[in-house]
Amino acid sequence: xxxxxxxxPDWILKGYNSKEEYEKSKGKKKEKRKEKTYFIKICPExxxxxxxxxxxxEEGKTSGEWECRECKWQGKNIEEKEVSEDEFLKxxxxxxx
Numbered sequence: 001x002x003x004x005x006x007x008x009p010d011w012i013l014k015g016y017n018s019k020e021e022y023e024k025s026k027g028k029k030k031e032k033r034k035e036k037t038y039f040i041k042i043c044p045e046x047x048x049x050x051x052x053x054x055x056x057x058e059e060g061k062t063s064g065e066w067e068c069r070e071c072k073w074q075g076k077n078i079e080e081k082e083v084s085e086d087e088f089l090k091x092x093x094x095x096x097x
Contacts, residue, residue: 038088042079043068049091051078 011022041051046068054065054074066078083091 036085037082038085039080039082040088040091041066042081043071043073044075044077044079045073046071049081049095 009019011019014022016022016025040049042049043051043066048068048070050069051066052069054067056065064076065074066076067074
């Protein structure tokens with residue numbers, strides 16, 4: 001079986017000295033995390049993490065709406081908070097109680 005030709009990477013064709021320099025100019029950030037991280041949805045009004053997605057309409061189609069169980073806020077512009085695995089487990093334990 002014949003192998004296909006290798007293509008020259010874009011960063012070389014565009015005249016950059018390294019792939020990292022090319023990605024930086026394009027606005028791409030590539031950070032490797034050392035530990036596992038989780039994202040928690042946060043209410044923009046009361047900063048509570050007790051938010052749920054609103055299920056309305058046809059099954060399988062979402063409206064993208066969120067609802068806070070604390071302050072009864074509803075909307076689409078939900079905030080996300082990035083936390084470590086330890087913080088995530090602590091928050092989940094507090095949520096159960």
